[in-house]
Amino acid sequence: MSKKRREIPVFDHPIIETHCHLDYLKDQPLADILEHSRKVNIEKVITIAVSPDNLAAVRELSQAADWVYGTQGIHPHEAESYTDAVEAEIRQHAGDSKIVAIGEIGLDYYYDNADREVQREVFRRQLQIACDTNLPVVIHSRDADDDTIAILKEFENTLERRGVIHSFTSGPGLAQYALDQGWCLGFNGITTFNKAENVRDIVRMTPIEQILLETDAPFLTPVPYRGRENAPFYLPFVAEKIAEVKELPLGQVVSQTYQNSLRVFFPQP
Template sequence: MSKRNKREIPAFEHPIIETHCHLDYLKENPLEDTLANAKAAGIEKIITIAVSPDNLDTVMALTQADDMLWGTQGVHPHDAEKYTQATGVKIREQALNERIVAVGEIGLDYFYDNADREIQRQVFHDQLQIAADLDLPVVIHSREADDDTIEILRRFETSLKRKGVIHSFTSGPELAQYAIDQGFCLGFNGICTFNTAENVRDIIRMTPLENIILETDAPYLTPVPYRGKENASCYLPFVAEKVADVKNVDINEFLPIVYANSQALFFPE
């Protein structure tokens, strides 16, 4: 991996779990190179995320490609209008596979409004019900939809036992506090390294260490100093370094905590 006049990826003693990426969307390197680079950067496990009826099977297949790979099943709000009863049945059946660790990526996106908002809300609700029925955590996408996200999650406060994560957290403090109070994790990625993302760093400051997990959302949101390149799990140490710095915690103290958080959420004993 060429440095291209940029910092080398930091090497830490403790492994990291990549809790959110989209391996089937990466184009720069073959899968085997992507995984080799991740392992070299100290990444122990990678969770690749389903987003559409069109990639449920692709994600399932990826989880069989290497022992470090795990996956989810779910439909992103952008594709909510593609969701059918048959899609729900498929998610429910495939989520029983031992390599599937959550229902996701599900939620609401009122920023792009790629799907009708009422349909988004119904599809979000239906998939939360699947997770509750199967006793799985959820991976939630929420953008410009804080109030409705809270309102729908309130319906599942008792039935969704394992909670989940609001990933790529860019929402406001009210949703953050609600999620923390309910036992959800917040997922932080390369956005926290961007100069303009002080709002995200403010949320990191208010989030207890025990509620933080790390992700890349690759191939999107490449952290500084590699912005402009396709993102990949091997860049996750830059995210870890920045979040630890914002929390004013030594990286060697920070990493075991977020590892334990990720393990407890997605890989409980």
């Protein structure tokens, strides 16, 4: 007989899902996913754009509920599909009321799905959009720490000091650079994986004031639900693991990461 999985914890304080891909979730209808997320006290969900093919889909999804928001940007895997027309579309909709960031942008040298020089150029072009629109950025960086730092340094004087390197799996050098710049690091179900001590080491060095919670759903489902499609409603397990790793009260982690999310994506005028 299989061991029964723990029920998803429900916190008194609301939490914010800062990074998921609602258009990729297939196991349940969107309405059911959102209803289940609401029941575990997720107050806001940010669904992330990654390619020219889903920029419009993300905008449409951001209208699914008043508490669903989106981003506009092209993932490094799709860098070779970046054109002037795509850039114009991102710029046109960056000011939409439900669009809260430019992303997911950055560099990925692990898969090398796009030429590295093209990735770097597209990364720069989208950072410039963020500068021009005063929006935060959602950055993907994998096996590209040195180039990510070098390019971000080019924009230190113009880029908003609001942003996140999401699903952080890089080294302490990139982590410290981002933290010194006042940015946040995003952590997800990877923190619960047995072999992810390197990520937990970064969690330990990151001030709680600079941590964001995310799922990256449908990927990276946290323990104890690995093997299932991930979804925003599994986010409480990430919060629990962050509290355990940092040896902090769970309530403090939940309330502080909530404030961090507001500061980055929903700043008050």
